[in-house]
Amino acid sequence: MHHGTAVRAACLALAALSLAACTSRSGDDAAQEGAATPPRPTEQAEQAEPEPGADGAGDPYYPDDGNGGYDVTDYHVSISYNPTSRNLDGNTVVTATATGELETYNLDLNGLKVSAVEIDGKAAKFDRSGEHELVITPGVPIADGATFATRVRYAGVPASAEEGTLGVNGWQISQSGGAFAAGEPHSATSWFPANDTPRDKATFTLDARVPDGWSVISNGRESPATKGSDGWTTFHWVEPIRIATYLTTVGIDKWTFERSTLPGGLPVVSAYAPGAEDKRQVESQLPEIIEFLSSKFGPYPQSAAGGIYINENIGFSLETQGRPIYASWAELDVVVHENAHQWYGDSVSVESWKDICLNECFASYAQWLWSEEKNGENLDDLFRQQVARSTDQFWSGKLYDMGAGNEFTSVYDKGPMALHALRRQIGDEAFDRVLKEWPAEHKDSNASWPEFEQFVAKIAGQDLSGFFAAWFHSDKQPADEYLYPGSLRK
Numbered sequence: 493m494h495h496g497t498a499v500r501a502a503c504l505a506l507a508a509l510s511l512a513a514c515t516s517r518s519g520d521d522a523a524q525e526g527a528a529t530p531p532r533p534t535e536q537a538e539q540a541e542p543e544p545g546a547d548g549a550g551d552p553y554y555p556d557d558g559n560g561g562y563d564v565t566d567y568h569v570s571i572s573y574n575p576t577s578r579n580l581d582g583n584t585v586v587t588a589t590a591t592g593e594l595e596t597y598n599l600d601l602n603g604l605k606v607s608a609v610e611i612d613g614k615a616a617k618f619d620r621s622g623e624h625e626l627v628i629t630p631g632v633p634i635a636d637g638a639t640f641a642t643r644v645r646y647a648g649v650p651a652s653a654e655e656g657t658l659g660v661n662g663w664q665i666s667q668s669g670g671a672f673a674a675g676e677p678h679s680a681t682s683w684f685p686a687n688d689t690p691r692d693k694a695t696f697t698l699d700a701r702v703p704d705g706w707s708v709i710s711n712g713r714e715s716p717a718t719k720g721s722d723g724w725t726t727f728h729w730v731e732p733i734r735i736a737t738y739l740t741t742v743g744i745d746k747w748t749f750e751r752s753t754l755p756g757g758l759p760v761v762s763a764y765a766p767g768a769e770d771k772r773q774v775e776s777q778l779p780e781i782i783e784f785l786s787s788k789f790g791p792y793p794q795s796a797a798g799g800i801y802i803n804e805n806i807g808f809s810l811e812t813q814g815r816p817i818y819a820s821w822a823e824l825d826v827v828v829h830e831n832a833h834q835w836y837g838d839s840v841s842v843e844s845w846k847d848i849c850l851n852e853c854f855a856s857y858a859q860w861l862w863s864e865e866k867n868g869e870n871l872d873d874l875f876r877q878q879v880a881r882s883t884d885q886f887w888s889g890k891l892y893d894m895g896a897g898n899e900f901t902s903v904y905d906k907g908p909m910a911l912h913a914l915r916r917q918i919g920d921e922a923f924d925r926v927l928k929e930w931p932a933e934h935k936d937s938n939a940s941w942p943e944f945e946q947f948v949a950k951i952a953g954q955d956l957s958g959f960f961a962a963w964f965h966s967d968k969q970p971a972d973e974y975l976y977p978g979s980l981r982k
Contacts (some may be wrong), residue, residue, distance in 0.1 A: 493658065493676050493833075493852065493899060494826045515918040544592030544636075547625050549689040551895035553845045554677060556622065558689025559598040562588040565639075566694050567791070569684045572701040575731065577732045580604070581647045584684045587639065587694075594634040599626045599644065600681045600688040603651045604664070610643040624681055624688075632856055644685045651682060657900045666804055668766050670706065670745035674810045674817045676900075677845060677890040680737035690841045691938055693734035702744055709743040711735060711813050713796050727903065733795050734936055736841045741812040743800050754779055760797045761815065767803035770877045774824055775799050781862075783829050786927030788861055789832070790928040793839035793935055799827065811855070813838045825859050830860035834932040843940040846893040850941060852900070853891060853907030860908050872979055875912050878905075879975065887969040892941045910963040911972075917959055917980030918952035925951050 542550045542560025549558025566587040573580045584597065602624045609618040609628055617629040628646070632638050650663035650671075661675025662682030673679050680686045701724050702709040708719075712731030721726045731740075731853065747763040750772065754760060762775050778797065786792050801818050809818045809826050810814070811833030818826060836858075837851035863869040870923025879946040891910055915923040926948055930939075933947070949956045959977070962970035976982070 493811060494822070494829045494855075494904075495577055504588050508545070509902075524697070524748070541591075544590070545596050545598070546596055546969070547598050547627075549687070549691055549846050551689060551691075553899075555654075556624075557600070557677070558687050558692060559600065561592050561597050562590050562592050562640075564588045564687045564692050564694040566697070567684065567686065568697045568699075570699045570701075570861075571683065571742070573671065574703065574743065575671065575706060575807050576610065576703075578649045578665070578671070579647065580598065580650050580683060582645070582684060584644050586642045586644070586647075586685065586687075587921050588687075590634045590636055590640065591638050594630065595835075596627055597634075599628065599642065599685040600624045600683045601626045601644070601646065601685040604646045604648040604683075606644060606646045607698040608643075608645040612640055613643075616642075626685055639930045644683075646685070652945065657897060664806070666745055666765060666802060668745055670743070670765070672743040672745070672800070672802055672804075672817065673741050674806070674808075674812065675812060676738050676808075678770070680740050686737045688737050690736035690738065691843065693736050693841060693936070693938070695733070696740055698729045698742060700729075700781050705746065707747045707749070707763075709741075709745075709747055709749075709761070709800050709815070711740055711815055713759055716760060733793075733813070733839075736838070739811065739813040739838055741810075741815070741817060742801070743802070743817070750775070754782065754792075754797065758792065758797060762798040762801070764801045765803045768801040768820065771799075771801040771818065771822070774822070775801070776826060778827065778831070779825060781828055784862060784865065785828075785832055785835070785858065788858070788924075788927050789835040789848070789966055792834065794816060794834050797831075797834075799830075805856040808969055811837055811851075825862070825978070828859050828862045829855045839936060840931050840934040841938045843938045843943075845896070845899055847939070847941045848894075848899045849891045849903050849907055849910075850939065850944060852903035853911055856904050857908040860912065871912055872916075873982060875909055878909055882969070888967045890967050891964040893965070897926045912965060912978065913974065913977055914959070917956070917974075918948065918954060919978070922948075922952045 537788045546560030548555045551557055564586055568585040570583040571580055609616045611630050613669050619627045621627050652660045652662040652664060663673050665671050673683050681688050696711060698710045702708060704723050704725055708727035710729035712729050714729040717725050717727045723911030745765045748769055752760045764771060782792055796814045798815040799818055800815055803820050806819045809822045812829045816830035832855040836854035842848060842850055843945055860871055864871050889906055891902060891907055930947060947959050959974050962974040
């Protein structure tokens with residue numbers, strides 16, 4: 493995710509470098525340098541697995557998100573959407589494997605009236621609870637280890653999920669009268685039932701039916717559209733690589749499409765909403781961006797590439813898997829940022845939301861790396877300039893376990909500085925290994941920040957506990973020992 497307000501606020505900083513963000517946090521000054529020592533990774537308590545049938549997956553920041561008792565393997569979402577009435581009819585099949593015996597279990601779905609639920613083709617009882625819980629009771633308990641398919645039929649006018657830190661999340665109406673879904677940490681459940689936690693990634697198929705004249709963009713690879721005799725057309729998209737629910741998307745508009753392939757045959761599909769066609773020039777650099785990021789992070793990990801350019805001034809752009817969504821203000825640096833997420837955030841997803849630096853710190857530092865290679869930027873000079881400009885407020889934002897609601901703040905500005913300091917602490921050779929080997933080791937899975945600390949220390953052959961405490965666990969400016977490692981020290 494890329495913070496729109498911060499992009500606009502970054503105009504002065506852009507003279508030096510297109511930064512990911514310039515939001516600030518409160519903190520103590522250099523006279524109070526230092527950091528409280530956090531629990532080391534080996535001391536961190538393991539997240540307890542939720543009980544079968546639990547109405548939450550166990551994330552401490554969002555305890556009601558997701559559910560216990562099963563592992564989703566696939567979503568097959570079928571929708572019909574009428575832009576005139578804004579009504580959506582949905583028929584979603586969620587295929588999962590039980591991780592315990594299930595007498596009841598939940599899916600997450602906001603609003604939208606459910607008319608029927610089936611389990612393996614047989615009608616099941618259901619009820620609604622709280623803001624988003626769909627409670628399902630099978631006719632007979634589902635055995636531990638059994639694979640089962642839940643079909644949910646539903647309809648209504650989708651609503652946005654919430655007003656998040658960076659703006660509205662979930663289903664949104666575009667100026668043209670179309671619609672799109674985008675948001676973090678919540679978006680998917682505004683238009684289909686899901687186990688809404690990044691811990692439960694699954695493959696994703698979308699069949700979206702819209703009136704003729706409208707078209708649909710989504711994740712993954714497209715199949716030929718099916719034109720009906722009733723004035724409606726169904727568009728088909730398949731994401732064969734497991735995806736976290738908030739990274740799914742649908743865009744319904746009168747899109748202008750561009751299609752191509754990268755060397756090696758990877759399909760590229762980009763879509764431009766009415767009024768956003770001028771973004772073609774920005775998107776034309778996507779092959780160069782992916783080639784550059786692959787040189788830093790390893791082979792591109794997604795099934796497809798492209799971009800979704802909306803003509804909306806929303807507060808963020810988002811790394812929807814394989815095909816990011818870009819707000820109207822997005823420029824080249826944002827495209828670099830969101831595509832870096834295809835490794836850091838999409839392929840390797842957070843274990844918990846407190847690990848968000850694994851996504852945003854790295855995507856923001858990718859912008860620094862781009863400027864270093866493409867623009868000849870001296871990153872040590874940039875780093876020192878950022879330190880000189882920093883205020884007490886800047887340093888107070890923690891980069892790990894920052895608290896619910898604070899995830900999308902300091903990771904954009906303090907985050908890339910911390911990674912540059914880490915690079916200077918362990919040296920370019922070790923840092924380059926980290927950038928490539930971390931996403932390779934955790935490809936198509938989830939990982940935590942404590943795991944990352946252990947991973948880096950092993951590659952570097954150093955005791956980095958003090959460094960990580962000062963930069964990532966603390967809400968104070970690091971002591972000079974950690975603030976200016978290696979070539980940063982003058």
